[in-house]
Structures are given as C-alpha cells and as structure tokens.
Amino acid sequence: xxxxxxxxxxxxxxxxxxxxxxxxxxxxxxAFASVDKxxxxxxxxxxxxxxxxxxxxxxxxxxxxMGEHAGLQGVAARRVENACASGxxxxxxxxxxxxxxxxDIALAGGIERMNDWPEERQRYWLGVSGDTEWERTAGLTFSxxxxxxxxxxxxxxxxxxxHLASVAVKNHANGxxxxxxxxxxxVRLEDALKAPMVADxxxxxxxxxxxxxxACVLVVRGGLARQFTDTPVWVKASAAANDVLALHDRPSxxxxxxxxxxxxxxxxxxxxxxxxxDVAEVHDCFTIAELLAVEDLGFCAKGQxxxxxxxxxxxxxSGQVAVNTSGGLKAKGHPLGATGAGQVCxxxxxxxxxxxxxxxxxxxxxxxxxxxxxxxxxxxxxLGVGA
Amino acid sequence: xxxxxxxxxxxxxxxxxxxxxxxxxxxxxxAFASVDKxxxxxxxxxxxxxxxxxxxxxxxxxxxxMGEHAGLQGVAARRVENACASGxxxxxxxxxxxxxxxxDIALAGGIERMNDWPEERQRYWLGVSGDTEWERTAGLTFSxxxxxxxxxxxxxxxxxxxHLASVAVKNHANGxxxxxxxxxxxVRLEDALKAPMVADxxxxxxxxxxxxxxACVLVVRGGLARQFTDTPVWVKASAAANDVLALHDRPSxxxxxxxxxxxxxxxxxxxxxxxxxDVAEVHDCFTIAELLAVEDLGFCAKGQxxxxxxxxxxxxxSGQVAVNTSGGLKAKGHPLGATGAGQVCxxxxxxxxxxxxxxxxxxxxxxxxxxxxxxxxxxxxxLGVGA
Numbered sequence: 001x002x003x004x005x006x007x008x009x010x011x012x013x014x015x016x017x018x019x020x021x022x023x024x025x026x027x028x029x030x031a032f033a034s035v036d037k038x039x040x041x042x043x044x045x046x047x048x049x050x051x052x053x054x055x056x057x058x059x060x061x062x063x064x065x066m067g068e069h070a071g072l073q074g075v076a077a078r079r080v081e082n083a084c085a086s087g088x089x090x091x092x093x094x095x096x097x098x099x100x101x102x103x104d105i106a107l108a109g110g111i112e113r114m115n116d117w118p119e120e121r122q123r124y125w126l127g128v129s130g131d132t133e134w135e136r137t138a139g140l141t142f143s144x145x146x147x148x149x150x151x152x153x154x155x156x157x158x159x160x161x162x163h164l165a166s167v168a169v170k171n172h173a174n175g176x177x178x179x180x181x182x183x184x185x186x187v188r189l190e191d192a193l194k195a196p197m198v199a200d201x202x203x204x205x206x207x208x209x210x211x212x213x214x215a216c217v218l219v220v221r222g223g224l225a226r227q228f229t230d231t232p233v234w235v236k237a238s239a240a241a242n243d244v245l246a247l248h249d250r251p252s253x254x255x256x257x258x259x260x261x262x263x264x265x266x267x268x269x270x271x272x273x274x275x276x277x278d279v280a281e282v283h284d285c286f287t288i289a290e291l292l293a294v295e296d297l298g299f300c301a302k303g304q305x306x307x308x309x310x311x312x313x314x315x316x317x318s319g320q321v322a323v324n325t326s327g328g329l330k331a332k333g334h335p336l337g338a339t340g341a342g343q344v345c346x347x348x349x350x351x352x353x354x355x356x357x358x359x360x361x362x363x364x365x366x367x368x369x370x371x372x373x374x375x376x377x378x379x380x381x382x383l384g385v386g387a
Numbered sequence: 388x389x390x391x392x393x394x395x396x397x398x399x400x401x402x403x404x405x406x407x408x409x410x411x412x413x414x415x416x417x418a419f420a421s422v423d424k425x426x427x428x429x430x431x432x433x434x435x436x437x438x439x440x441x442x443x444x445x446x447x448x449x450x451x452x453m454g455e456h457a458g459l460q461g462v463a464a465r466r467v468e469n470a471c472a473s474g475x476x477x478x479x480x481x482x483x484x485x486x487x488x489x490x491d492i493a494l495a496g497g498i499e500r501m502n503d504w505p506e507e508r509q510r511y512w513l514g515v516s517g518d519t520e521w522e523r524t525a526g527l528t529f530s531x532x533x534x535x536x537x538x539x540x541x542x543x544x545x546x547x548x549x550h551l552a553s554v555a556v557k558n559h560a561n562g563x564x565x566x567x568x569x570x571x572x573x574v575r576l577e578d579a580l581k582a583p584m585v586a587d588x589x590x591x592x593x594x595x596x597x598x599x600x601x602a603c604v605l606v607v608r609g610g611l612a613r614q615f616t617d618t619p620v621w622v623k624a625s626a627a628a629n630d631v632l633a634l635h636d637r638p639s640x641x642x643x644x645x646x647x648x649x650x651x652x653x654x655x656x657x658x659x660x661x662x663x664x665d666v667a668e669v670h671d672c673f674t675i676a677e678l679l680a681v682e683d684l685g686f687c688a689k690g691q692x693x694x695x696x697x698x699x700x701x702x703x704x705s706g707q708v709a710v711n712t713s714g715g716l717k718a719k720g721h722p723l724g725a726t727g728a729g730q731v732c733x734x735x736x737x738x739x740x741x742x743x744x745x746x747x748x749x750x751x752x753x754x755x756x757x758x759x760x761x762x763x764x765x766x767x768x769x770l771g772v773g774a
Contacts, residue, residue, distance in 0.1 A: 001487070046627070054468075057444065060515030061470045064629045064763040074648060076627035076764065078469040078476040081441075083448045089465040093480055100388070100486035102625070128447030238489070240433070240463035242451045261461060376451040377463065 002222025003098040004232035005383065007035035008348035010215035010341070013333030014182040015115045020055050020062075020214075021069040024111050027214035027338075028070035031107070034348075035218060036229040039105070041071030044218070046103045048093045049079055050086030050110035051337035053125050056117055066111060070216075075107075083129040084285065086110060087215065087340025088240075088370025088379030094219045095238045095381075104224055109216040110338035122210060129336070129373050131246040143207055143286070145247065145374045147199035150288035152253040154201065156303065159291065161201055163306025165192040167287035168205040168330055170309065174316055175327025177358035182209050182333030206287040208328075213335030215342040233351050236272070236365070237382035239265035245376040254303070256375035259296035263380050266367070267298075270382035274298040277321050277382075278363040279350045280314075281343035283371035284328040293369055294323060297380070322360040325350060340370035340379060347383050389609025390485040391619035392770065394422035395735035397602035397728070400720030401569040402502045407442050407449075407601075408456040411498050414601035414725075415457035418494070421735075422605060423616040426492070428458030431605070433490045435480045436466055437473030437497035438724035440512050443504055453498060457603075462494075470516040471672065473497060474602065474727025475627075475757025475766030481606045482625045482768075491611055496603035497725035509597060516723070516760050518633040530594055530673070532634065532761045534586035537675035539640040541588065543690065546678065548588055550693025552579040554674035555592040555717055557696065561703055562714025564745035569596050569720030593674040595715075600722030602729040620738045623659070623752070624769035626652035632763040641690070643762035646683035650767050653754070654685070657769040661685040664708050664769075665750040666737045668730035670758035671715040680756055681710060684767070709747040712737060727757035727766060734770050 009030025011023050018026075032039050047067050054062040063077035080090040087110030094108035117125060127136035130145050153159045169189050175181035187205055195204035218228075225232035241261035244250060250257070267273060274297060282297070284290035291305030299321055300308035308314070314323035326332040326346035329339060347366035349355040368381045396417025398410050405413070419426050434454050441449040450464035467477040474497030481495035504512060514523035517532050540546045556576050562568035574592055582591035605615075612619035628648035631637060637644070654660060661684060669684070671677035678692030686708055687695035695701070701710035713719040713733035716726060734753035736742040755768045 052447075054515075055519075058515070059519055060439075060517070061632050061760045061763045063469060064759070065632050067629060068631050072629075073631060074629055074644070076476075076629050076649070076766075078467055078473075078480075078764070080465055081468055082450060082465040086465075089463075093465070093483075096480075096487040096489060097483045099489060100483040102483060102486060128441075128445070130447070132442075132446055242454060242459075242461055242463050244455050244460060245448050245452050257461070262463070372451070373448045376448045377465070379463075 001099045001101055003095045003219050003235040004222050004225035005217055005344065005348055006220050006225055006228035006232050007031045007039060007218035008345040009034050010180060010345045011213050012180045013211050013213035013335060016212040020059060020111055020113055023214040024066040025070045027109060027216045031216035031218050037227065039218060039228055044072055044075050044105050044107045046097060047072060047075055047077035047107040048090040049077060050090035050340060051079055051112055052081055052083065052086055053112060082377045083372035084336050085340060085370045085372030085377045085379050086337040091217060091340055091344055091381065092238045092240055092379050095235050098219050098221050104221045106219045107216055108219060108341055110341040111214040112335035112337045113212045114210045114335060115212050134246045134248060141199060143199035143202055146286040146288055147202045148247060149253050150201050153288060156254055159306040161193060163310050164206050164287040165189050166310040167284060167290045168192045170315060171284060171324050171328040171330040174325050174358055175331025178327050178332055181327040181331050182211050183331045202286055208285050208330050208334040211333035211335040213333055213338045213342065215338045215345050217341050217344045231352050233348050233383050233385060235381065236384045237266040237270035239269060240379045242377045243375055245373060247374060256292055256296050258375050258378035259293060259371065262378040263297040266380040266382050272365060272382060276365050277367045278365050279322045279325055279347065279360045280367040280369065281326060281346050282323055282369040284324060284330045285334055297369060316358060316360055325355065325358050325360055343368040343370060351383060351385050388486045388488055390482045390606050390622040391609050391612035392604055392731065392735055393607050393612055393615035393619050394418045394426060394605035395732040396421050397567060397732045398600050399567045400598050400600035400722060403599040407446060407498055407500055410601040411453040412457045414496060414603045418603035418605050424614065426605060426615055431459055431462050431492050431494045433484060434459060434462055434464035434494040435477040436464060437477035437727060438466055438499055439468055439470065439473055440499060469764045470759035471723050472727060472757045472759030472764045472766050473724035478604060478727055478731055478768065479625045479627055479766050482622050485606050485608050491608045493606045494603055495606060495728055497728040498601040499722035499724045500599045501597045501722060502599050521633045521635060528586060530586035530589055533673040533675055534589045535634060536640050537588050540675060543641055546693040548580060550697050551593050551674040552576050553697040554671060554677045555579045557702060558671060558711050558715040558717040561712050561745055562718025565714050565719055568714040568718050569598050570718045589673055595672050595717050595721040598720035598722040600720055600725045600729065602725045602732050604728050604731045618739050620735050620770050620772060622768065623771045624653040624657035626656060627766045629764045630762050632760060634761060643679050643683050645762050645765035646680060646758065649765040650684040653767040653769050659752060659769060663752050664754045665752050666709045666712055666734065666747045667754040667756065668713060668733050669710055669756040671711060671717045672721055684756060703745060703747060712742065712745050712747055730755040730757060738770060738772050
C-alpha cells in the first residue's frame, strides 16, 4: 500500500528557551498548518516520536506526553530510539503502519533539547550514541570516533582537510538561506581551516553544533492523500539496516555498511539509481560523515567523496545532486532524535517547490539518509512527487 | 495481511547474574529453538526491542547491540520505549511491519535489568514511568500512584484489601507452576494481608517485584507461517491507545481509558467478545491494576473487579477466563520493557497446549494487555490458534 507525506513542520533549530512540550507542539502545529486542505490533530490515529534523551532523562512516557500537548489525546504514541537515527526510524515505523492498512493517518516526529544539558552530560549523551564498552568508557569522544574515520580516509584515499572543509562551506552556504537553520552564516574555506581543532583532523567547522529542535511529519494512506493536498509527496522507498556498533568490529573504518545496505534496499524498492536523486539530505554530523555518505550511497566511488564534493558535484544549484540544501546537520543543526524527521521536512519543501531561496530547481526525487551512532544503524527514504 | 507468531522464548525472570547481551541472546536462542521446523537468526529481517533503562542508561544503541549479540548482524533494529508498555508496543510495531508486506520475518523483544540499579535509581526509573512534573518530583512514588487508584476504588465500589489480595493469591498460585517465574511460591490470603505496607492500601504482596528478564517473539507473514510450524499462533488483533499522563488530568482514578479504548479496538478487530477469551495476560504491576484491567477490558462490570476475582472467575482451571496463568507481573515478574513480549510468550505456550502444569485446558483465544506508566499508554493483542 502506498504512503504519502501531506504535511511537515519543524521548530527553528538552534538554542531554544522553550521546554520540550512547547517545542513539540510548535512543530506539530507547523505540520498541521502545512496541510493544504487542512488536518486536525485528532485525525491522527497513531504517532511515532524519536528522541534519545527524553528531556535530559527527566520526562518518561515522552511520546504520550508530547502527543498530549499537541492535541493527540488518546492517540497511541511511542518513543523510537536508535541513537541519532531515532527520527528516521520513527518515520519508517509510521510508514510501515500506514502500509499495513491499520493506520490511515500517522504522525512521525522527533525532539531533542541539548543546550540545557550540563557539559558532562553532553559528552555522555553523545558517548552513549557510540559504543560504550570499548569506546566511551575508554575515553573516546564521539568526535574522536569520527576523527578516526577521517584520519583513515585521508591515509587510504588522499582526502585532505580542504576536502572536509568543502562540505562545511557548502552546507553553511545552504544554511545561510534557511530561516530554520541554527547557523545562518556562510563560512569561507580558509576560515574553516583555521578554526580550532576539536579532534584531529576534525576542526570546529567539521563538527555539527549542539541543537534544540523538534520536527513532525504527517503520513497518510495513499488513497487519502488528495483529501489533504493536491501535491502530496510520495514515499517511494523506506529502508533500514544495522551494522555492528564498535568500530573495531568492522572490516573497514571508511565504509558504513549500514548506509550501503539501507541505500541499496531503498534504491531497489524505489526503482531508481543514485543518479536519479535531485536532492539528498544526508547525515553530516561531521564533514567526514557526508563524504562517507555520498560514497556509500553510490553518488560517487568509494574514496572519491572529497574531490567529488570539492568539485561542486553536490552543490545546490549546479551539482549533479544537491546535498543538504537545508544546511544539513552541520549548519541546520542536529537535535539528535529530531534530525531524521527534520530531513523529511526539507524534502517536503524541496519536492513541492516551496524551499524559497534555497530551492533546487525542478527537484522531483529526494533522499533522506539518517545514521545512528557511528554507523550502527541507518534509515534511508526515497520521496518523490510522482505517485 | 495476516501475521502469525511462530516462535517465542524468554529467560527466567528474577535476579540474573548475567549482563544484558547474554540475557538477550538467551531469550533469542529460546525463541529460535521454539520454532518447530527451525529458523536461523539471519532469517530475521527486522527487529523491535522494548527497553526503558537501556542498561542503567549505560548502553546506547541498545537495539542494535542486542541484535548484534543474538546473531542479527545487519538486521535493522530499533528500541521502542513506552514506559512499562515498551514490549507490547514493540510487538505491535513488528506486527504492523509484517502486515505492511515489507517485512516477512520480524523479531519483537524486550529486556530490562533492574536489580543492579542502586536503590535511588530504582525510584527514578519507576518514577519516570509515571508523570514527572506533577507526581514524581512532588514526591509521589510509583506505588503511591497506584495506591491512590486503589484507595479511590475502595471508596467508590467497596473494594476491600481481601479483594486485592485475592489477585496476589491467584497469581502466586499460577507462578508456582511456572519455572520461568520470579516467585514460584504460593501465598495464603492471610499472609498477603499481614505483609508490610508499601503504600497504603497496597502491601508487599500487592506489588510486583524488581525483575531482570528478556523475552523474544518471532512474527512472520501469514503465508509463511506453515514453513515454520504446523501450529502457528495467529495475531487476531493488535490495538493501542494512549491517555493523558498525570492522574489529576483524568476524569476518573478508577478507570484506565487507554485500556478501555485499546480493548474495544482489539475486540472489534478480532471480531470477538470478552467472553470469548480463554486466557488473558493482563498488566498486574499492582493487584489493583489487575482489578482495573478485568473491568476496563470488559470481563466484568466497572467496580466489580474485586468480587469477580475473589469469586474465582479469573482462576486458571475453572474461571470463565484464566487471567495471568504465567503468574503475571505479580509473580512471574515485571522486567519493564520485556514484560509485553513475555506476555506473548505465555500465550504462545497456552494456545499451543505447551504450558505444562499451568495449562488452561482447551485454550484457543488469548489476550495480552500491557500498560505504560499509570495508564498513559496501553497495547492489547488478541491471539488465536485458528487463522
């Protein structure tokens, strides 16, 4: 059975003075307001909400609590957690429910507040998103995990810090055009290269920020889509895969097998090739992560992500595929559990021609790529304007 | 599309010396071993795993990590959290995925270790399963939440402590016949009444224990079921509902609207009445919770749960419906996120006539009822031996 996205909305990503309930309600209101022919919260039959930290570990029953404050009283809701891929998996589970025929109208969302964590807790919440037994408790930070991948990528493929920085420059340029982005500021290559080192070889501009944010997406049974809008966005593929968690158990530090597997499944399901994708929101928690993503999804050959990106191939207006038109995790921000749903929000705008100054002209097929941990899990969705 | 359970297994519930990975692998192995015609872990396509505390908040990426150690490398897995209903929602999401046609073979499981939490953390993890803002941080314990409901039930309906204790006596008698139960010991009514008070009017025998445990269930597309067994257990209904979280926002302290709504949906979907249910595993985290459950599910009238239970109507051998043949949360144990999957394990045995000395003769239709928090969420499943 087909599933379609008929509404999507999010808070501004960044530092929010508001609590979780107010943030989630704002994202939900934005999603309902985006439904062209209108939808009421009580029309939603079931909800899947991604979050890692459930309010700094203080708000149990998070999914129900969020739904309660978004007008979804009585609507079955659960929290979906898969590290930083929580939002992508929440979206997948909502799609599966709609495809089952049991649920006509589903809400997939995500929420995280990170800026009110004490500094030690920030290391903790990011640390538990990687491996605990062999990495976190051995002192490896989450930036350090990706730094290991970057260093190995440099050694094996000749990737340079300029290659990495070209991701930041592109994504900041896109983010500067996104009023919902955390960092709406372009950055020059030389400034990115001069920034303080975080975890060698990753500097400040190689790392995403610490972000508060919420996002909601409304998924309906295909047959109902035109009751809500004349321009639904169709779910052409929903796929997911896992890999082992600890880096040392993987055969390679420069491939995310979960991305490769989920990507292959998604392309097969959608009946498209990487070359058919117009816009892609990929999981660039670090610049190296975007290079791995464009390689592992097949936009370019393994090892060529650096030159590919530096050549402008993923640039918004003229690249063969516009990668992270929203600014990506790097500039739009990365509120962990909300990121996956936020990616779908961007595709919803792009595929309906509503992305304003950052619109990729004529975008018809989009891809969302959401990674959990250092590649332990991945969800890939292909969306399109044709049914 | 139909879904069927072809395998189910669990660890013994109680105090385990083993870590999460070993416990989960044991439950998964038991589930695979229960598949009559065999199934290999790598045949599983996707997994949903319920857990609240993810290893005392120390093991991120829990779902993937559990899968990794149960032979499911590469299999997409996510954690489902809905307080104490996490396992029931994990099972529901696995069923929806199978019904979607995207997933042929799914694993639904759950795991919790509670006995290695420091005492303060025990109050915390149970506390966040209720409301935080108006209950936990005001000093109300989770036992206190249910004590308020019990006190009101006594006032409004004349329910007595003997009525409450009759739940404990019945469930301990059943647990005494279950080699997987935490408390395999019968208790006499007079001893239950003499036990120390925990939260007036709830004494020690009105409260479930602190339990380590894991459980796994294998759900397949109906058309595949007979490849795995000649006696599959069919999912006749999967339903869920939510209610507001804080007690003070509900119109009544003696009704769980989430149970009522999920129950109605489940009975309608299955095309059965409460009187058609032979065996029911209901969420008796406290004795009062079982009285509410039998009322809200429609096994008896509102307010009559006490006399109904004391009369033997829910007794294993001769009751109109055998409630908690496993011993229930009360005697079998309540490892939070594993409980919902554990309930399905019991129904799998009962409906296939494999429950040994605690078998309900001729059981053909079973119901599993899993509650999150103090009734904020509820999942109800109806299973049966006829397709």
